[in-house]
Amino acid sequence: xxxxxxxxxxxxxxxxxxxxxxxxxxxxxxxxxxxxxxxxxxxxxxxxxxxxxxxxxxxxxxxxxxxxxxxxxxxxxxxxxxxxxxxxxxxxxxxxxxxxxxxxxxxxxxxxxxxxxxxxxxxxxxxxxxxxxxxxxxxxxxxxxxxxxxxxxxxxxxxxxxxxxxx
Amino acid sequence: xxxxxxxxxxxxxxxxxxxxxxxxxxxxxxxxxxxxxxxxxxxxxxxxxxxxxxxxxxxxxxxxxxxxxxxxxxxxxxxxxxxxxxxxxxxxxxxxxxxxxxxxxxxxxxxxxxxx
Numbered sequence: 001x002x003x004x005x006x007x008x009x010x011x012x013x014x015x016x017x018x019x020x021x022x023x024x025x026x027x028x029x030x031x032x033x034x035x036x037x038x039x040x041x042x043x044x045x046x047x048x049x050x051x052x053x054x055x056x057x058x059x060x061x062x063x064x065x066x067x068x069x070x071x072x073x074x075x076x077x078x079x080x081x082x083x084x085x086x087x088x089x090x091x092x093x094x095x096x097x098x099x100x101x102x103x104x105x106x107x108x109x110x111x112x113x114x115x116x117x118x119x120x121x122x123x124x125x126x127x128x129x130x131x132x133x134x135x136x137x138x139x140x141x142x143x144x145x146x147x148x149x150x151x152x153x154x155x156x157x158x159x160x161x162x163x164x165x166x167x
Numbered sequence: 168x169x170x171x172x173x174x175x176x177x178x179x180x181x182x183x184x185x186x187x188x189x190x191x192x193x194x195x196x197x198x199x200x201x202x203x204x205x206x207x208x209x210x211x212x213x214x215x216x217x218x219x220x221x222x223x224x225x226x227x228x229x230x231x232x233x234x235x236x237x238x239x240x241x242x243x244x245x246x247x248x249x250x251x252x253x254x255x256x257x258x259x260x261x262x263x264x265x266x267x268x269x270x271x272x273x274x275x276x277x278x279x280x281x282x283x
Binding site for chain 2: 007010015023028049140141
């Protein structure tokens with residue numbers, strides 16, 4: 001179906017400090033908002049392959065904090081936490097996000113989540129804003145160590161996504 | 168690639184004109200005059216962009232011909248494309264799980280609604 005083709009996740013780099021993810025979901029906006037902000041739901045889907053959320057705490061109010069701990073199959077853990085700055089149910093949420101890793105200086109960024117009502121479907125736009133280009137690049141690189149070489153085909157996709165971001 | 172080199176790649180890519188130049192070069196080499204054509208820019212302005220791209224290792228300029236053709240250098244771009252793709256695929260795993268979970272939520276809401 002045509003609707004299905006729109007659900008691909010698009011990642012763009014509109015500036016030196018940002019990473020923007022756009023994706024559509026085949027569900028009404030209030031459900032998507034709940035799934036993204038309530039711990040009983042987040043713990044069901046969030047995280048990389050073969051990981052589980054061993055901690056998922058969300059105090060969903062302005063000034064409230066959240067913390068996730070992702071446990072990998074090999075027992076390794078990665079912790080993320082932050083504070084909510086803006087909440088407008090069911091369309092917008094702004095929070096800080098910190099990767100708790102002293103080795104990398106506990107990098108912190110601001111995430112702005114926007115949900116657009118497409119009538120039964122929902123478009124999610126997640127904008128990550130870093131303080132420096134080095135921090136942004138580090139974020140983008142995280143988890144890349146396992147990846148293999150990429151094909152040249154990706155180049156065209158990258159240029160297309162960069163060009164799209166520039167419009 | 169060293170962090171500095173990667174930063175140079177990213178800042179070279181941050182400009183829409185330079186991305187358009189790269190997109191043009193992805194389909195084959197071109198002269199400065201040919202590149203200037205679609206942008207309504209002076210040759211010195213285009214040359215300036217080309218210098219930034221060249222410094223970032225994103226393009227190379229031929230010495231063999233008088234018109235010094237520009238061509239794309241795949242290395243740094245492949246690296247950046249690789250990062251973006253790996254980042255994307257990691258999140259896509261999460262979001263496809265979320266797709267399934269949303270189906271469950273929709274079904275529960277419908278069932279709950281009927282009971283009322």
